[in-house]
Amino acid sequence: MTEAQALRLHRFSLSGHSHRAELMLSLLGLSAELVDVDLSKGEHKQPAFLAKNRFGQVPVLEDGRTTISDSNAIIVYLAERYDENGRYWPRDPVRRAQVQRWLSVAAGQLATGPAAARRVRVFNAQLDHASAVRQSHELFSVLEKELAAGPFLVGDTPTLADVALYTYTAHAPEGDVPLDSYSAIRGWLSRVEALPGFVPMVRTPARS
Numbered sequence: 001m002t003e004a005q006a007l008r009l010h011r012f013s014l015s016g017h018s019h020r021a022e023l024m025l026s027l028l029g030l031s032a033e034l035v036d037v038d039l040s041k042g043e044h045k046q047p048a049f050l051a052k053n054r055f056g057q058v059p060v061l062e063d064g065r066t067t068i069s070d071s072n073a074i075i076v077y078l079a080e081r082y083d084e085n086g087r088y089w090p091r092d093p094v095r096r097a098q099v100q101r102w103l104s105v106a107a108g109q110l111a112t113g114p115a116a117a118r119r120v121r122v123f124n125a126q127l128d129h130a131s132a133v134r135q136s137h138e139l140f141s142v143l144e145k146e147l148a149a150g151p152f153l154v155g156d157t158p159t160l161a162d163v164a165l166y167t168y169t170a171h172a173p174e175g176d177v178p179l180d181s182y183s184a185i186r187g188w189l190s191r192v193e194a195l196p197g198f199v200p201m202v203r204t205p206a207r208s
């Protein structure tokens with residue numbers, strides 16, 4: 001394994017995007033200093049943080065002199081650099097494309113569905129909750145069928161696809177999107193949670 005430099009993850013403890021990066025670090029057995037960014041105080045819009053990510057969003061990873069923002073970019077970087085067996089980011093072009101498909105879903109339907117519904121309920125975000133719930137169930141109907149066919153999203157072992165989709169799916173009930181009718185999804189969540197190095201994100205009661 002490539003020697004890790006001083007890794008620092010700037011994150012917010014209730015941010016699913018931050019947890020995605022934290023989970024990847026932990027699954028790869030990498031220790032990192034966790035630097036809390038208080039979004040409620042607007043720390044992410046201060047010059048010091050904007051110098052790390054002009055979008056003013058967590059997570060941001062620092063690896064020595066390298067600074068990387070965006071959760072998907074961070075997990076790709078970590079796997080590419082530190083997962084020398086290519087378990088999480090397969091080298092085979094077809095498998096890699098299959099994983100990339102799910103990274104797009106994580107930045108697309110997962111963000112506008114369950115992540116948005118949770119933002120409304122947990123952070124009082126002014127978004128259309130009904131629309132986010134509807135999009136969540138459209139996504140979970142597809143996920144349920146995919147996960148009924150295999151233990152993980154791509155192949156028989158976990159990949160970045162599972163890391164990217166895990167957090168906002170597991171925490172969907174906080175946005176009033178129950179998972180009771182999705183048994184294959186719940187089985188998959190348990191398999192991810194049983195992986196060596198798994199770390200959970202803090203659960204919040206929904207404010208509905």
Ligand SMILES: N[C@@H](CCC(=O)N[C@@H](CS)C(=O)NCC(=O)O)C(=O)O
Pocket residue numbers: 012015016017018039044056057058059069070071072
């Ligand atoms: N595409 C980004 C999205 C990150 C994101 O939405 N972060 C939220 C917290 S979960 C944030 O920093 N929100 C503050 C803001 O946008 O002002 C990623 O994947 O990292």
